[in-house]
Amino acid sequence: MFTRKKKTVSNPTETRKHKGETLSDIKGTKTHNGETLSHKRVKETAEEKLARAARIKEHNEETLAKAKPGDMLKFDRGLYCHWAIYIGEGRVIHLAGSEGDMNDNASDVKVREDSFWKVAEGDLVDVSNDKDDRWDPYPPDEIVERATSRLGRVGYNLVLYNCEHFTSWCRYGKSQSDQVDRVAAAGSELFGGGVMQIYDIFKGLVNPSYVGMASKEVRRHNEAVYTDLNVGDLLEFKRGMYSHWALFIGDSEVIHLSGEDDDGLGEVEKKHIFTISGVSFDKAIVCRDNFWDVAGDDMVYKNNSNDSKWTPLPPSQIVERALSKLGRVGYNLIFSNCEHFVKWCRYNMERSDQVESYATGLAVGGAIAAVVGVVAWLGGESKDRTKEKKSEH
Incomplete structure (x- = not known):
């Protein structure tokens, strides 16, 4: 400010x-x-x-x-x-x-x-x-x-x-905001693409409710998404700081990797225990739930964007793979989260774009911070040497 x-x-x-x-x-x-x-x-x-x-x-x-x-x-x-x-x-x-x-x-x-x-x-x-x-x-x-x-x-x-x-x-x-986007783009040109990745991460911190998105509008959006779904589609639920992922299997049902109701979070609702919010990660389980129960008040998007990189399996095989893992317990934020699971079901590829984006953004941010630190240190050394020369005279 x-x-x-x-x-x-x-x-x-x-x-x-x-x-x-x-x-x-x-x-x-x-x-x-x-x-x-x-x-x-x-x-x-x-x-x-x-x-x-x-x-x-x-x-x-x-x-x-x-x-x-x-x-x-x-x-x-x-x-x-x-x-x-x-x-x-x-x-x-x-x-x-x-x-x-x-x-x-x-x-x-x-x-x-x-x-x-x-x-x-x-x-x-x-x-x-x-x-x-x-x-x-x-x-x-x-x-x-x-x-x-x-x-x-x-x-x-x-x-x-x-x-x-x-x-x-x-x-x-x-x-x-076009004004902010232009500044971020200029920073990206100057310091590299990592700036935009960091910016996108911070934009993700803003939940629709923070900017006043009314629940009826979220519902209207989600209904439009739901009517366009096909069996085997991947769903991205925007939680604000992160995204939860699930696989649509038809009849208003999804399969996803989720925390259990009673895994040490007290009264926190189940939909907020997904992925990184869980405490006892060893209790995360592949389960079958209603689309609307998982969505709650959050925005949902159909996201098969990786189809351009990998060929999806046939819908029946995608669903079969997901069903075969029902009840399986296990979770790892970096190597086996909800996004890894659904992409394994659809593509037989265990990948998580959000984990990779975080890692790249943090790496670039750390590199920039390191460069700034080195420049500051060199500047300090230069000043010290200048003072020493003056004192000699």
């Missing part, structure tokens, strides 16, 4: 139109037909400041006039963009602190309703529903309802749950 103290100029490449004239961002300054709109323009007179503010205000009046309930609004702060959902009558809902977009006090950042002009703060504002090209938006009244349902909810994380994550969730049901 950091406090927004002063406006900072931006460096985007987008171009806006204002009554047929260009409002573009070039080399860190906003321009209007060649006139600078930058907050940091050198030698800008009082008259020029007033003229620039008037042009921005006129642009924002046009934005407000064409905005419709459910639209995503992008407020250009310069270094970053703030996001809000327009709900009509000049009002927006957004994730922000009481004193502005960001605040050092995380408990002060919550979903709020404010006037369009209060949030604008003299910055350029545009309707930005660009993600419609990727995902189908909810109906306008449902978008507004989703935003309203989160009012007062406290919570903020710059990387995993910021104002853009919130507005994307309201409009598309997808908690996603």
Whole structure:
């Protein structure tokens, strides 16, 4: 978290139109037909400041006039963009602190309703529903309802749950931030692919319930997945920090490697004992359960993505292999977890992508940390030698 103290100029490449004239961002300054709109323009007179503010205000009046309930609004702060959902009558809902977009006090950042002009703060504002090209938006009244349902909810994380994550969730049901993804991609280009793997791992820490995914929406998603299932399909149950895996055998049933009800976790529900949450791993057992019981309130996905690498066995043989292991006890997080089991059933390959991703991400992270440590040590040694030479003289 950091406090927004002063406006900072931006460096985007987008171009806006204002009554047929260009409002573009070039080399860190906003321009209007060649006139600078930058907050940091050198030698800008009082008259020029007033003229620039008037042009921005006129642009924002046009934005407000064409905005419709459910639209995503992008407020250009310069270094970053703030996001809000327009709900009509000049009002927006957004994730922000009481004193502005960001605040050092995380408990002060919550979903709020404010006037369009209060949030604008003299910055350029545009309707930005660009993600419609990727995902189908909810109906306008449902978008507004989703935003309203989160009012007062406290919570903020710059990387995993910021104002853009919130507005994307309201409009598309997808908690996603292009700003953060671009930074992560840039880091990956600079330091290697391991950065993206680490980022993906941390994104996995966000459970749908953390970003406000209502249970009825999860159910609607899971019903769509269920209707598309075929015998022998692999199922991935998103638990937040990790994924649980099962094999669909038809008639609403799955076979999976699961912890037992009474394996030392007290009152914890069975669905939370899967894979890495178990304590007495020697009690994990291959069992047969109802699809909906295993899903609980978590999102489920059909995931046969490894079909592109390995040829799956015939459905009847996949099910036969799974049934042959019913009641078998045994678990190892690294070598024999629930994902290893289902992939052995489908491909005769005991592999776990999530274990390999964790291992690669940690290895890259450790390597980067080691390099940083060496550089810091060399820097310290260099300073010490410099001091010694000075003392000799």
